[in-house]
Amino acid sequence: MPLTGTIRVPINSDVDIVKARQSGREAAAQAGFSHTDMSLIATAISELARNILRYAKHGEIVIGHDDNSGKQGIVVVARDEGPGIRSIEQALQVGFSTSGGLGLGLPGVRRLTDEFEISSKPGRGTVVTIKKWRA
């Protein structure tokens, strides 16, 4: 998938969470998204970056544009080489969390976005890809 103007934000500390969501907001603004959608994208990125920091300690958020199908879209890939997720099905259930958090992380992120994909291998890491199309 061709991404134009891709931004890569390494996630190693809580300062990087703020950087990642600000980059997402800027990318969404460039693509002409509404203020509401800019907030949704920034919030989703914040949650994904936080998951990286909490579960894997290190990883990256990659933000790009997708205008493949004639639609304007933002693609965000959150990637880490952490412990991975044992049961994706369980992780996507509202209320499930292994870290004693709110347990809203992934189902919440899924609700904020138009497309949501996750792949994970225990011991190898996790990749979450989300897309938001411009209305």
Next chain:
Amino acid sequence: MEVPILKQYHYLIATIQAALTDADLLHLRDALVQRVGKFRSRGVIVDVTALDVVDSFASRTLRDIAHMIRLRGAETVIVGIQPEVAFAMVQLGLNLEGVATALDLEEGLAYLDEKTKTMSEGSSGR
């Protein structure tokens, strides 16, 4: 980025002026819980007008602040949640349950005046 906390009569007003890291939010929480005792404040206003994102961590920390301040004997009101922030919070399933909110600083002050008035009437009646 440290959040300035202003003491005004019986109230503390914390105005968030830019995006905060998790550490900044925890620092704000600790500072408010300390100062509400130091200044014997009856109410706390946290103004989040400048925040463009309130994610799960920020939401949980704001709730913790309100609950801790209540345990210290004072009231908290969160003011200035922007429309798009409210939208994203609801989509994410965050509702700040049990936490008072108001449209802006003015409404927040009115809320605290009302709330602390009944508090002092209630205590003087005993």
